Amino acid sequence: MNLKLDQQTIWLVGGVLALLVVSSLIGWGLSLRTASDQGRATVQNLNARIRAWWMMVAVFGLAMATGGIGSVVLFGLTSFMALREFITLTPTRYGDHRSLFWVFFVILPLQYYLIAVKWYGLFSIMIPVYAFLFLPIRSAAAGDCEKFLERTAKIQWALMVCVYCISYVPALLSLDIPGYAGQNGKLMFYFVLVAQISDVFQYVWGKILGRHKIAPIVSPNKTWEGFIGGVACATLVGAGLWWATPFTPWQSAGMSLAITFMGFGGGLVMSAIKRDRGVKDYGNLIQGHGGVMDRIDSLCFAAPVFFHLTRFFFT
Amino acid sequence: MTKTLLVALSKLVSGANVRWVGCAPEVRQRIYFANHTSNLDALVIWASLPPPVRELARPVAARDYWIKDPLRRYLANKVLHAVLIERKKPTVHDNPLADMLTALADRYSLIFFPEGGRQTGTEMMPFKAGLFHLAKDRPDVEFVPVLIDNLNRILPKGEFLPVPLLSSVSFGTPIKLEAGEEKARFLERAQAAVKALRPS
Numbered sequence: 001m002n003l004k005l006d007q008q009t010i011w012l013v014g015g016v017l018a019l020l021v022v023s024s025l026i027g028w029g030l031s032l033r034t035a036s037d038q039g040r041a042t043v044q045n046l047n048a049r050i051r052a053w054w055m056m057v058a059v060f061g062l063a064m065a066t067g068g069i070g071s072v073v074l075f076g077l078t079s080f081m082a083l084r085e086f087i088t089l090t091p092t093r094y095g096d097h098r099s100l101f102w103v104f105f106v107i108l109p110l111q112y113y114l115i116a117v118k119w120y121g122l123f124s125i126m127i128p129v130y131a132f133l134f135l136p137i138r139s140a141a142a143g144d145c146e147k148f149l150e151r152t153a154k155i156q157w158a159l160m161v162c163v164y165c166i167s168y169v170p171a172l173l174s175l176d177i178p179g180y181a182g183q184n185g186k187l188m189f190y191f192v193l194v195a196q197i198s199d200v201f202q203y204v205w206g207k208i209l210g211r212h213k214i215a216p217i218v219s220p221n222k223t224w225e226g227f228i229g230g231v232a233c234a235t236l237v238g239a240g241l242w243w244a245t246p247f248t249p250w251q252s253a254g255m256s257l258a259i260t261f262m263g264f265g266g267g268l269v270m271s272a273i274k275r276d277r278g279v280k281d282y283g284n285l286i287q288g289h290g291g292v293m294d295r296i297d298s299l300c301f302a303a304p305v306f307f308h309l310t311r312f313f314f315t
Numbered sequence: 316m317t318k319t320l321l322v323a324l325s326k327l328v329s330g331a332n333v334r335w336v337g338c339a340p341e342v343r344q345r346i347y348f349a350n351h352t353s354n355l356d357a358l359v360i361w362a363s364l365p366p367p368v369r370e371l372a373r374p375v376a377a378r379d380y381w382i383k384d385p386l387r388r389y390l391a392n393k394v395l396h397a398v399l400i401e402r403k404k405p406t407v408h409d410n411p412l413a414d415m416l417t418a419l420a421d422r423y424s425l426i427f428f429p430e431g432g433r434q435t436g437t438e439m440m441p442f443k444a445g446l447f448h449l450a451k452d453r454p455d456v457e458f459v460p461v462l463i464d465n466l467n468r469i470l471p472k473g474e475f476l477p478v479p480l481l482s483s484v485s486f487g488t489p490i491k492l493e494a495g496e497e498k499a500r501f502l503e504r505a506q507a508a509v510k511a512l513r514p515s
Contacts, residue, residue, distance in 0.1 A: 084330055088481040094471050100478040
């Protein structure tokens with residue numbers, strides 16, 4: 001997996017860095033001007049998000065610089081952290097201990113190994129077929145029947161969201177797109193950027209205009225104004241970045257639309273799970289960001305869909 | 316070196332979120348008393364203390380468990396600097412309380428599990444009298460309640476391979492033995508102080 005550091009990659013990375021410099025300056029300016037307690041809290045939260053974004057960009061840049069394998073390792077670690085947050089919040093029983101050991105130390109590394117060697121035929125079915133059949137067998141062998149179906153569902157769902165779906169992000173590097181060889185790093189960057197910036201735009205539009213709540217019980221912060229503004233802005237950004245992708249501007253807009261819709265759906269589902277478990281954030285691993293899971297909820301629903309759309313139409 | 320490694324490993328495996336709710340981590344003589352759910356408990360509390368505080372803290376642990384093999388002996392004696400006590404059949408010569416009081420007289424803090432064993436269910440077991448005797452003998456020492464959450468899922472009783480979930484260690488407001496307070500009343504109050512730290 002050798003990724004070329006071409007002119008376009010430099011533009012992409014430079015653009016994101018410039019954006020971060022500008023937002024850091026704005027955040028700093030706001031922190032000087034805001035007087036009310038509530039406003040200060042909002043600005044502090046914003047600045048914490050920006051700082052964490054710097055961290056993510058630094059880590060991501062490092063992964064790109066190592067040419068692919070770094071990205072696989074990075075997302076593997078992300079999966080690991082997301083998985084431990086998820087299982088922590090999901091009650092399992094003593095009988096699941098050995099199954100969980102398999103999940104953490106065999107299935108997760110194996111999935112990322114398959115991604116690293118680009119074995120599409122197996123990485124696309126290893127978890128949904130083999131792991132999903134093996135884990136209930138292991139739990140049943142432990143002999144605890146209480147809430148068996150519920151526990152099995154929890155473990156399978158954790159694997160699905162935290163490992164299988166997330167692993168589709170570095171899997172983008174394995175796609176063989178005619179005329180785009182060695183440039184897949186840009187495709188991955190494009191995907192993460194559109195998904196994350198859609199979150200940011202939804203947050204900003206929601207803060208400025210948000211009135212009508214979409215699902216007040218599940219996620220009080222999600223409003224129609226934020227959703228429409230966010231999706232529109234992120235789609236525009238995505239369309240404007242077509243030159244870094246194998247897509248035409250219109251195709252790129254369509255892909256961005258799919259990414260933002262799936263991303264929104266992912267955020268909604270994760271909120272529902274959090275409400276069900278009675279927590280607001282998944283943890284406090286990244287400052288100001290809740291947990292890892294809170295940051296990647298949009299990525300995990302969008303990644304497999306984006307991967308398969310690209311694979312179907314462009315390879 | 317081994318210490319640094321062990322602290323890092325413990326933090327990695329336990330993912331412990333350390334919350335100082337009722338007091339600050341200070342270099343002073345204290346007895347940290349906690350609920351006991353996993354063999355990792357002593358290690359994780361010890362590792363969650365800041366280095367200067369950790370230097371003074373010695374976990375009180377069951378001798379029968381920690382002398383079973385050379386690795387455990389090494390960890391208990393050389394790294395954790397544990398106060399190993401006989402819990403099965405204490406005698407006049409082998410009195411756990413005396414060992415603890417000696418350590419306290421040497422100005423050490425203790426990490427102590429007043430339930431006497433690991434709980435298996437969801438509820439804490441009643442505290443044993445040891446805590447009361449310590450409080451009576453050493454009224455000058457601060458008794459800090461500590462709640463360990465979720466470690467029992469990381470390494471349940473009877474398992475030897477940990478699953479790296481996230482846990483939390485919460486330090487509460489120190490309690491004192493009131494003048495003329497009875498044993499049962501004090502032990503109940505101590506347990507309530509640990510339970511009160513459970514995140515809502």
